[in-house]
Every structure is written in C-alpha cells, then in structure tokens.
Amino acid sequence: MSHHFRALIHSPSLPVPFSHGVGVSAASPSRAPRLPRARASVEKREQAMEEPGGAAALGWAARDATGVLSPYNFSRRVPRDDDVTIKILYCGICHTDLHIIKNHWGNSMYPVVPGHEIVGVVTGVGGGVTRFKPGDTVGVGYFVGSCRSCDSCGKGNENYCAGVVLTSNGVDRAHGGAATKGGFSDVIVVNEHYVLRVPDSLPLDRTAPLLCAGVTVYSPMMRHGLNEPGKHLGVVGLGGLGHVAVKVGKAFGMKVTVISTSPSKRQEAVEHLGADEFLVSRDPEQMKAATGTMDGIIDTVSAWHPITPLLALLKPLGQMVVVGVPNKPLELPVYAIVPGGKGVAGNSVGSVGDCQAMLEFAGKHGIGAEVEVIKMDYVNTAIERLEKNDVRYRFVIDVAGSSLGSATYV
Template sequence: MTTAHGYAATSPTSPLAPFSFERRAPGAQDVALDVLYCGVCHSDLHTARNEWHNTIYPSVPGHEIVGRVTAVGDLVSKFKVGDLVGVGCMVDSCQHCVPCADGLEQYCDNGFTGTYNGPMFPNGTNTYGGYSNHMVVRESFVLRVSHGLDDLAAVAPLLCAGITTYSPLRQWKVGPGHKVGIVGLGGLGHMGVKIAAAMGAHVVLFTTSESKREDALRLGAKEVVVSKNADEMAAHANSFDFILNTVAAAHNLDVFLGLLKLDGTMTLVGAPETPHPSPNVFGLIMKRRRLAGSLIGGIKETQEMLDFCAEHGIVSDIETIPMDQIETAYTRMLKSDVKYRFVIDMATL
C-alpha cells in the first residue's frame, strides 16, 4: 500500500478539500503512474454533489487523466517506466460477458468499474480518481499517449470528452459527404466539431448563443445555426445524415429530429439532471429517423481515438488551473464560463 494525496468531497454540500488515502501496491498486471494532468468533467461535479444519487463518500473525482508510468507489474507487457499514458472513465469490468469480449467494456453486463465512485471488482471497495498525485490501474485499462509533451494538458479531456464524441461518430460511420450537426459548444461539443471535421464531414454547429459563431468556425464547423432562430432552423429541415447532441440540459428534441433526412440518426451523449420531454413519435416514423444514445467508448476504441487525434493534431481547448481552485472551476463551469475544459495541473497539488 502507498499513501496518495488528493482532493475529495465528503458530502454533497462540502467543498472539495485535501484528502489522503491508500492506493494498492501494484500487482503483476498493474501499472503505477504519477498523475500529471486531470481534466474537469461535468460528471465530476454531478458526483461530488450526489446529483445522480449514487455517490460513495469520500469521493475523489477525475477521469480524464494523463500521467507518467512509475512502475509496472511482472506480467505487464505494453508499458514501461517513463511512458506517457492515459486513464479514462473505467478501470475495470467483469471481462467475461459478451460486451467485454467484444471490446465494449463500457456496456459490461455486470457494470464497469468507474475510475472513481467504484465499486471495484471483485471486493466492492470504492475507487478514487485523478484528482490525486498517483494511481494504480490494471494494464488493460491504461492507454498509450503519443501526443507531444507540450500538448499533454490538452490531451487529458480526450479521455472522456474526446471518446464520448468520437465513439458515436465512428459507430454511425461519419465521413466525407455527410452533413453532421453538433448540438452545443461546450466541453463535449467543441470536441465533436473538431473530430467530425477531421473525419471529413460537413459540420454544422447548433448553439443558442450568437457569440459562439466565431469559435465554432475556428474549430472546424462550416456553418453555425442559432437554434432559437426558427428561420435558420427551417432552412436545414430534412437534410442531416447525423446529429450529435451534446447538451446536458433537458430540451425539446423534436426541433432537431425534424432536421434529419430519411434514415438519419440523432445520438444523445449529454446526461441531463431531469429527463428530456418525450419526442413526438410522428417525427420519427415519417422519415424512419432514429434517436439513439452512446456511452464513452471501449478501451480499444479509446486508444483508436487517441491515435486519431494525435495523427490529426487534435487536442482540447483548455484552461489550466491549480488544484486548490477546483471549487471556483465548478462554479464557472455551471455558468459555461470556460473555453472549453478546465484541466488541473497536478504539480500544484
């Protein structure tokens, strides 16, 4: 066992504060790493505040992690001391169900083990995330990072925001000749724009804010539509092959479903605190449209995403913060006052 230092919430109303705890000693199949950077995901806030009503306290959030390997177990073959690695939203799964066998650990029939807010297989203990100085993770859930050293902080959000948007874009085979909508320009949305553009799609960004237009075009969108403008929306009726909806607040889905062409799909990746209003069934059946969902990505696909982003020079747009500013970051995140992801420099812990 080794002593780790991090920041934790101890109740839904307590601010995150310094917290020391024990990490297991690396086993034969484990990789130990020093955490260099950790992105700040909205899921961290949901969990710290128990907004999904499943938090195990004390809670050390953080699942967008970039680090450097400090030790490996005797059976580890893919990593060595000194390697740059990433850890995303999962650190284990049952490894024997059909989804796990297919490389879809995020859909594990027995429930994957989250990087924080476990419980861990097989003994049910809580897991503590990347708001900490070091971690020990099973080799099969560690990713290789091939971006340059100057990009490491901006790579961290790829481990959640990047894979959350990449996976559905790949699943629905987005590519050249496709007209793709991205709804929302936040931590997820700005990655969706970058990745869909790199895949060769004609990207249209939907936003409620005219002020986002310039940024969306800079990030790779070819067009920007203010979704509150009925005329702008009507001009795109029945024209989209695919829409990726990243908004994490309840809203009317029908206005976007009506933009899909025959056999078009809208996939939801935002997780609102309250349900969306139910869509009108006729908006689906009249054009054989599909409404779908997607959850992060499996380990193989996450590695594919990291390699794709390295090849295309894609990282997240970030603002780096010291660890002791996490509560301020949460407050600003709730106001959408960040472009587009906070990342903690763990050297400040």
C-alpha cells in the same frame, strides 16, 4: 427519467451516465472548512476498506454533499502482477465529477476523490505487464475495470459491462470492494488492460479531456457511420463535448454545422473551431431552411430541450446520437422519426479500444481540447465557475505542478 435510469444512478456498482451541463456550486479554497471529527471518523472507516500495504497517495476529496474539496491522505491498492503504477500529471474536470461530489445521483461514497480524465507517466509495472514500461506517457479514462467475461466485454464494449468499475466512486470488488478514487490525486494503480498509450505528438494538458469528452463523441460517430468525408454532421451545443465533436467531424472530412441557442457563439464556432455553418435553433427561418440536410446529429446538450425540431434537420434514415443527459425526460413524438425512418441512439463514453483509436486519430490530426489549466488549490473556484459555464471549454488540473497540501484534522 425511466425506472432503468433511476436504478443505474442509485447503484454504485454500475456506470452512471454522465452529464456535461447541469450547474452545481462549491465553495472556494479560502472558504473550505477544516475536516471535523465526525468526518475524520468516516474517513478512517473508508480507509479501513482499502487494501493494506499500498503506496501512500495524496489527493483532494469531498467529504459530504457540500462538494467542497480539500486535501486528503489515503493509500492506493497493492499493485498486482498485471498492474501499472502511474504518476498523475494532469486531470480534467468533467460535469460528472460535479454530480458525484454533490451526490446528485444518490450514490456518492464519501470521501470522494473525483477525476477520470487522467494523463500521467508510468513509474512501475508488474511482472506480467507486457504493454507498458516505466517512463511511458499514458492515460486513464472513465473506467478502470470490467468483468472481462460477459457478452459486452467479449465484443470489446467494456463500457457497457454491468460490472464496469468506474475510475472514481466505483466499487472495486476485485480489490476488497473499496471505493475507487480518481485523478484528483498524485498517483493511481490500474490494470494494464484499461491503460491507454498517449501519442507523443499530443500536448498532455489538452489530451486529458479527450479521455472522456473525446471518446464520447468519437465512438458514436464511428459506430453510426458519421465519419465519412462529404457527409453533413450537426453538432448541438458548443461546450466541452460539442467543441471536440466539431474538431473530430472536420478531421473526418465532414461538413459540420453547429446548432446552438446562442447567436453569440457563431464567430467562435466558424472562425476558431472551423465549423462550416452555424444554425440558431431558436430561429424558425434558419431551421426551416436546414430541414432534411443532415446525415447525422450529435446532441451534447444536458439541459432539457426540444428534439423534434432537431430531428427535422435529418435526411431520411438519418441518425441522432444523444450524449448529454438532461435532468428531465426528452419528448420524442413518433411522427418525428417514423416517416423518415430516422433513429435516435444514446452513447456512454467508449470502450478501451475506442479510446485508444480516438487518441491515435487525435494525434494524427492534431486534435486537442480547448482548456484552461489550473492548480489544485483553485479547484473549488473552478467548480463555481463551471456552474456558470465560465470556461472555454474545459478545466484541466496541473496535478504534478500543484502543491497538494496535507489533510488537516481537528
């Protein structure tokens, strides 16, 4: 892990690269503890940082590094002239949420309300809002603010702004420095610039994960020209990100090969998701036969893995894009990239424009994530299952259909 990456993950004002495959655990709702007096005082101090006078909100929060989530009452900020108030309908569960509630990156600001894959309906707009009206179906992704003045923002790359405000566990300096609280809640207030329009053709539960997983694979494919019919795309890993990458690649008209360590995933990849080929990365003969055949590779795996054999699959001048974040540094021998002029790049979600374009593309091609819809009171069990990779492929919380309960103090 580089010093730069360590600096990122310990700074709550900067974006944390998210991971989709590192296991964590949490207790089930039946074992969720009542909030002790000490935690209640922490919560009151946190609420004191919030802008007074905002609408009451109810969510589920983690109070400490156990990561156990339970009901939490708080207030959203007072809407400003350019703000949109959204009733949350669905929210996906991402591995980033798990890292945050467990404080794996050392920057969690408790109580933490996770969630950045939000779909909802507009219930109110400020007088200066021009793009939305009450009743519109909208989405909110990984971030809800940026400086709007730096070079990255000026080029439409808000996701790489040094002052980006994350949807959950971010520092909102424009609103008193309060910690942002995410989509595991019933309502959210967001500046209209960071709100996305959801096409009518998309089912809302299957759309929620697209606001993170979808744009994370779509954005680099567009940027690196991995969107042209007839090109050959390799997708490493068949999880929450990988299964969406397969769907996006096929919608672009590409030949798609899933690369996995698990032969058992072949049928799912080819017959259900529509991949053209399946390659077992632990099979030397299969890997040798595929050498130099791919124009690009999207690597979605967050566990440590050797990338030199994967780079051998690329054609000369081919491009690998890493979107997973392993705990240990990946090894990159120069001989794996220099002779063929190959490239290795990273990608962190996507800009507002990227995300809106992705949603329009998904609507046109009928792309949605494969999801298991749950109620909020199942969320701790879902986290336990996610630790074991026991989901196909994304949990989505039916927030509006859940009884969120009420925070209890002793």
